Amino acid sequence: MNTAAPARIVAKERPKGRILPREEGAASLDLVIAVMAFLASLALGGVLIANRFSETWQAGLAGRLTVQVLPEGETVPIQEVNQAIAILRATPGVLYANALSDSDNVALVEPWLGRDAVVAALPFPLLIDVQLSPGATPDIAGLQQRLKRAAPHAVLDDHGRWIGRLKTTANSVVLSAFAVLALIAVATAATVAFATRAGLAAHREIVQLLHLMGAQDRFIARAFEWHYFIAALIAAACGATAGGVIFFAAGSLDQLGVATISFLPPLGLDLAELPWLAVIPTAAAVIAWGTARASVIAALHEFY
Amino acid sequence: MRYAAGPEVLRDVSFTLEPGSFTFLTGPSGAGKSSLLKLVFLAQRPSRGLITLFDRDLARVKRAELPPLRRRIGVVFQEFRLLDHLSAFDNVALPLRLAGSHPAEYRRDVEELLSWVGLGARLHAKPPTLSGGEQQRVAIARAVVAKPDLLLADEPTGNVDPDMGERLIRLLVELNRFGTTVMIATHDRALIEATPAREMRLIDGRLIEMRS
Numbered sequence: 001m002n003t004a005a006p007a008r009i010v011a012k013e014r015p016k017g018r019i020l021p022r023e024e025g026a027a028s029l030d031l032v033i034a035v036m037a038f039l040a041s042l043a044l045g046g047v048l049i050a051n052r053f054s055e056t057w058q059a060g061l062a063g064r065l066t067v068q069v070l071p072e073g074e075t076v077p078i079q080e081v082n083q084a085i086a087i088l089r090a091t092p093g094v095l096y097a098n099a100l101s102d103s104d105n106v107a108l109v110e111p112w113l114g115r116d117a118v119v120a121a122l123p124f125p126l127l128i129d130v131q132l133s134p135g136a137t138p139d140i141a142g143l144q145q146r147l148k149r150a151a152p153h154a155v156l157d158d159h160g161r162w163i164g165r166l167k168t169t170a171n172s173v174v175l176s177a178f179a180v181l182a183l184i185a186v187a188t189a190a191t192v193a194f195a196t197r198a199g200l201a202a203h204r205e206i207v208q209l210l211h212l213m214g215a216q217d218r219f220i221a222r223a224f225e226w227h228y229f230i231a232a233l234i235a236a237a238c239g240a241t242a243g244g245v246i247f248f249a250a251g252s253l254d255q256l257g258v259a260t261i262s263f264l265p266p267l268g269l270d271l272a273e274l275p276w277l278a279v280i281p282t283a284a285a286v287i288a289w290g291t292a293r294a295s296v297i298a299a300l301h302e303f304y
Numbered sequence: 305m306r307y308a309a310g311p312e313v314l315r316d317v318s319f320t321l322e323p324g325s326f327t328f329l330t331g332p333s334g335a336g337k338s339s340l341l342k343l344v345f346l347a348q349r350p351s352r353g354l355i356t357l358f359d360r361d362l363a364r365v366k367r368a369e370l371p372p373l374r375r376r377i378g379v380v381f382q383e384f385r386l387l388d389h390l391s392a393f394d395n396v397a398l399p400l401r402l403a404g405s406h407p408a409e410y411r412r413d414v415e416e417l418l419s420w421v422g423l424g425a426r427l428h429a430k431p432p433t434l435s436g437g438e439q440q441r442v443a444i445a446r447a448v449v450a451k452p453d454l455l456l457a458d459e460p461t462g463n464v465d466p467d468m469g470e471r472l473i474r475l476l477v478e479l480n481r482f483g484t485t486v487m488i489a490t491h492d493r494a495l496i497e498a499t500p501a502r503e504m505r506l507i508d509g510r511l512i513e514m515r516s
Contacts, residue, residue: 021389209385212347214375215402301367304349 019210019223020203029195030235033284036188037236040280041243043180046173048273049266054170061159065130065140067097070153076126080151085128087146093136100127188284189291192228196295199224211303221296225289232288236281244269244277306351313339317353317511319504321454321487326480328496329489330514331506337489338382340506341456344487345379346370358453375403378452378484380460384443386431392418392442393427399450410449417445420475422468436463444472448479455479457488461495473499 067088069081081099088097100108105124132138140158147154200207210220251268269277306312314336321327329337342348343355346362355362358373365373378399386395393414400410418427421441431439440463447455455476461469473495480486490496496503503515 018389019387205385206387209387210398210402212345212374212379213399213402214371214373214377216371219402304346304367304370 019220020199020206020227029191030231032191033188033232033235033288034239034242036184036191037239037280037284038242039239040181040184040236040284041240041277042246043177043184044277044280045243045247045269047177047181048269048276050170050173050177052273054166057166058163061163063132063134063136064159065132066157066159067128067130067147068125068155068157069128069151070125070155071123072153074123076124077151077153080153081126081128083150084147084154087143087150088128088130091138091143093133093138095131095133095136097128097130100129185283185287188232189287192232192288192291193295196224196228196292197299199227200296200299207300208303211300217297217300220300221293224296225292228292229285229289233281233285236284240277240280243280244274247277248274312351312509314343314506314509317506317509319511319513321485323453323485324480324483325485326477326499326501327487328499328501328503329487329506330491330496330503333491335506336509337506338458341379341458341487341489344454345377345456346374375399375450376453378447378450378455380440380443380447380455380457382458382462384431384439386439386442386446388431391428391430392423392434392438395431395442396445396449398446399452403450414445414449417449418442421445421472437465437468440464441468441472444475448475448484451479451482452484454485455487457486457490459490459492460488461490461492466494469495470498 065088067084069076069084085097085099088094102124105127108127109124140156144156147156207220247267247269249268251266251270253268317340329340331337339348343350344357346357349362358376360369360373387398390398396418397407397410397414400414415424415427418424421444423429423438423441423445426434426438429438431442434442440460444457444460447457457476460476461472464472469492476486476488477499501515502513505512505514
């Protein structure tokens, strides 16, 4: 019987017997984590969509101005329109300034009012779309005054208020989604902590024996933390995959033009965005690992 | 020593186990033998008093320093305390595994030891399929496999026939010959008479030196 650790090099062979027996009745924990992951994927998808939405609209409106020439009675004063266009084109930094056609106007209100004869007969203001050179910062107040003098019915809109509101809305959506993600992370951690405590209670005899035989706390914790790491990784991957399928399906419906509301952004994630959902099982596994480790080590400190 | 708010189960107990000594701890049931062993294998703290183990005053040992001390102690529990989901081989190998050894390093030693205690053909049997005597032999093999500095055994021959009991005691005597300090709590008078060793008797929580 020579059991002293010999100083020879041996091929590493991992012990086969699991220190802890397989968990019974862990399916409910897996289900809870899968549902959490599914909800987290919806929240994360919301963040991605809100970000994309905000960026697209800001990019579309940045570097543009709109001038409305309001109707006088039932008709738009064409002379004022021409003068406004002339002033705009003469302004440094303006790339082009063109009046929108009637059909463009109808297309703009179509998502809200629909397309019929009544809408077409409405007294629309005439819109002048102005594109600025990249990086140009014209004197908006001065331009506004010049326009007012030459065309009293002209109103200049630099979209600043709209972009501000859009940013606020997008930020609110993103912050809300992050709050939901944080709540889900806390709930997942609490669930795993509870499950770990239950696991410790179920295996108390074994844990106590290992402790008495001189096992370090981290050795015992490792048996638990990897169990919960793997379980959370698999369950959360299932939940996030379900979320990914929903977003992919929504994206496909958008592309087919089914169930699309034109003034809302597409509610699907594209293929380049879907990999972001892999963050969820990774985060869930890390949370489960850390929570299980902390719970076991805290519980072991109750032993001498 | 007392459990929670209960009565003192051990009091004014004072003794020294010399390194390499062999000692029997005897006494009637309920005298406190198991409690005394628990104090020595660091399962319980004394409610008062001083314990010095491996030249360390336990009151001054930090919690993080206890596992290495525990690994120097082999324990044969009265109720065996084997892990039912592990094979006899894995149960015996557990102390070596806890010490960080790899199967390739200990496989032969564990198999030899299990053969020595008559379980060479039952290496892969799980404890629930073993008889009480076989489980006891696995428990003893597990306690001695890492050649501990101190071996404590609580009724180690209680479930085996006299021949196997004698064989197991020989294993412990052999271990003692190589330097392990051994203390055995037992009722078995035949075993005590057959083994020339010190005997301490616990009666009502007090220790009496019977044979030194």
